[in-house]
Amino acid sequence: MAGRTLYDKLWDSHLVKQNSDGSSLIYIDRHVIHEVTSPQAFEGLRMADRMPWRLDTNIATPDHNISTDKAERDAGVAGMADEVSRIQVQTLDDNCDLYGIKEFKINEMGQGIVHVMGPELGATMPGMTVVCGDSHTATHGALACLAHGIGTSEVEHVLATQCLVAKKMKNMRVTVDGTVGAGVTPKDVVLAIIGKIGTAGGNEHAIEFAGSVFRDMSIEGRMTVCNMAIEAGARVGMVAVDQKTIDYCEGRQFVPVGELWHQAVEYWNTLTTDADAAFDTEVSLHADDIAPQVTWGTSPEMVAPVTASVPTLEEQPSEEQRKGLQRALDYMGLEGGQAIDSIAVDRVFIGSCTNSRIEDMRAAAEVARGRSVAGSVKQVLIVPGSQMVKAQAEAEGLDKIFIDAGMDWREPGCSMCLAMNADKLGAGEHCASTSNRNFEGRQGNGGRTHLMSPAMAAAAAVAGRIVDVRTFTGGAE
């Protein structure tokens, strides 16, 4: 028998039934729920007079819509200023209470952005199928899970049946070998991959990230990479199990202990791609070619090294591409040929399920330490991904570093990643952001997003413009 990929193994072990029409019934081990994509699903259950299939599979928390402002958060759900948002968060609480679903409520320890919360509580473990009504569910694949986003109809489907009707995806392997240079982070690696394969490059594929760069990366870093598989078009991103995976899981709240732990570890260690497995698509990059990355346009594939310039119309091979570039330049208020590091920023956002884990907070704090935000920058939001990240960062004194630098230390949530709450850009404002999407209007109507790593974003906050963190000297510039 030919070898199997990690994805093949995860798929096979969750196959309930293979249908004759080519579809399959796949079992779902973990279902993560948040306030935005679940109310209609619970409503659907009730309308059809159905009950959840299993309770001990679900874990819920509010994240997208809640305020990150301390005073408003302290007032709880009842104190949420936006009435429509309040009803949505209240509806999540009500649904979880009604069915007995485990929820980490708005200010409870454990609450956080769904994709930060799941792994850190050990609710997602290697070998699981994990779904959530959110496309960045791929994040959990860093723990060798088969994890992907689903729509609300599928949220209802999983609640009611614990299964999904699915078709097997194709296997893609993205290999990055070598060792990344100083100042080059997991975010830069994944942005470089997206720059290479494009935002549709991974469509219909499950991506496995392989090679020494990912082996050397922390689990948090692997989460940053898998998180953005969706920006490369793939619903699924994964990294195989190694000792780091096991060490990360050990001791977390929902992870087994004792004999069960040993049994689990033995199984988890089989979750790697066989040496003789074949992939439908292979892509490779070399670490030496990856510099800190910055997006200059309105799609994550519109990305370049910080040392480069914005592309010019003349370089575009087709009329359609010229049109697309012109539209992006107009929206972003940039000129073709302009140096990336000449772009001034109005606001900075460090957070989101891509970059709000403790390592991200540390990387940003290291740059912010002893420096202060440029006078031209209106606001720097530092939004930890979860209550646990926040507590850890405060225990390390990182909050003080940020506050001393003139940055805002916030409560956990999605915040300006999608700007559903009050944290948003004004029209025309440029933002150095550690989030994952730079679509038009994503961070606020008319807002202009530049995606980059936490260290790069912190450096931009101090410099007042995009700078190369590798040569950044702070005040001496």
Add this chain to the structure above:
Amino acid sequence: MKAFTSHRGLVGPMDRANVDTDMIIPKQFLKSIKRSGFGPNLFDELRYMDEGQPGADCSNRPVNPDFPLNFPRFEGASILLARKNFGCGSSREHAPWALEDYGFNAVIAPSYADIFYNNCFKNGLLPVILTEEQVDILFTEMDVQEGYQLSVDLPSQTVTTDSGHVFSFELDEFRKDCLLNGLDEIGLTLQNADEIKAYEADRAAQHPWVFGAIK
């Protein structure tokens, strides 16, 4: 679920690649706990000159005269003609809900983002995949012909133009079946309840830690 068999209707354009779900339905409208009523806010930021608010009446908002779907000739469009990687971005099902609520029954594009494509079928909206060349032909015909209509037929998997082109498209057997018959997918899956339970028993014996941890 709403069924789809065939449809003939006016074609409206969305002539740009990588149309994302934030563009289709901006995030402020995701605060709703309902499934309906998103149509007036479809393509909100492109369609209106001001910033849309959830729950607000759209009938008196200033519309963007340069946005093609606002042109009188595309009023009542029920087939959206689009470019590659349509629906990229988030998993929000509000995107197909908004398209459907606006009055679209089908979308035609060279490719779609996976999650969006999947979500369409749950809502009686048919996402047709044609080649880039075929989509180009349709755009060209539409540009020169006011009141341009197309016929989309699911049983034969074809798009037919009045000029005589017949373009075939592919889709999965399972999806076709569900859409043609408007099947309740949850009900269908629950017919396999015994198999699901048997799988669970098997799995619990092999990987017991997967069960019971979250209380």
